[in-house]
Amino acid sequence: MPNVLIVLTLPEKVRNEYRDRLSASFPDIRFDLVDHHTKAHQLSHDADIVISFGVQLSDDIFRLGQKIRWVQALGSGVDGIVDQPSLRNDIVVTNMQGLHGAPCAESALCSMLSLARAMPRVLDNQRAGSWERFPLKLLDRKTVVIVGVGVIAEALAPRCKAMGMRVVGVTSAPRDLPGFDAVVPRSQLLQIAAEADYMVLVAPYTPANRHMVNAEVLAAMKPGAFLINIARGGVVDEEALMAALDDGRLAGASLDVFAEEPLPKGHPFWAMKNVIVTPHLAGFHDEYQDLAIPIVEHNIRKFLAGDVAGMINVVRDGSGARS
DSSP states (O other), rough: OOEEEEEEOOHHHHHHHHHHHHHHHHSEEEEESSSSSOHHHHHHHHTSEEOOOGGOOOOHHHHOOOOEEEEESSSSTHHHHHHHHTOOOOEOOOOOOOOOOHHHHHHHHHHHHHHHHHHHHHHHHHHHHOOOOOOOOOOOOOOEEEEEEEHHHHHHHHHHTTTTTTEEEESOOOOOOOOEEEEEEEGGGHHHHHSSSSSEOOOOOOGGGGTTHHHHHHHSSSSEEEEEEOOOGGOOHHHHHHHHHHSEEEEEEEEEEOOSOOTTOHHHHHHHHTTEOOOOOOTTTTHHHHHHHHHHHHHHHHHHHOOGGGSSSEEEEEOOOOO
16 A cells, blocks of 8 residues: 655644544555645655645655656645656646635635725734724726636635625636626736736746736836735746835735745835735645645545546646557
């Protein structure tokens, strides 16, 4: 039977639940659990299967893990896995595509409302005992530009429409979708940015999407607009974003993802009054493992049976091809 290495930088109770529930379903399989990739190096030698979030892995795991045959990503993103230099072509990669619509849509909507209603300022005033009244902003009749049109955007768009917003999607494959007033090609990002009161980033991180939102795009946005990033940190040029926030071209930003995670202590984002920082929480909720673990169990059964085609959400089938 294979050895499974679980790498999870999550609260102890949550990461233990993954190990314990999988162990109960597969008592003949050894499950090793670590809370950081630096603790996985010795265990990598014996691992046949790795279960983790891509952003929580390192290339050393694949360099040392010459027996690894399958990686199960617990998120939808596979950056941090498929872009690792030591990942062999014969390694199967699966993900959790499809689970993030509702939680990430709710997170984006929460961020938009928090920025519009100046919640950081309100909470600072509460802690200081300061009764300060000031005008707030609306979502109603504003334009939200959603960059990246997939499961999350399709869940977010009707929620934004319910708030009275105009919704525009930006994607490499424009198509008519419910909940959107318009869907435009990525080549029009610069033009459509000029219409955005709120820009929400949900595009996957790929080499082509690196710094997709750069100084030029940020400069094209309306004065007083807001940026929400629940995609990946690398999708945004963070230096350009800090400059746009510093000089007031953007009113604020809510950032859940960063080029370096955890966000280092002392990073300027921590102290910026017009920035909300959350620690990669958009898709993390109290029911996630109940949705994810059955998919992992199904995939383990199929993998043990040699039925890669029957696995759920195959990104790479081990033949060197991506689905």
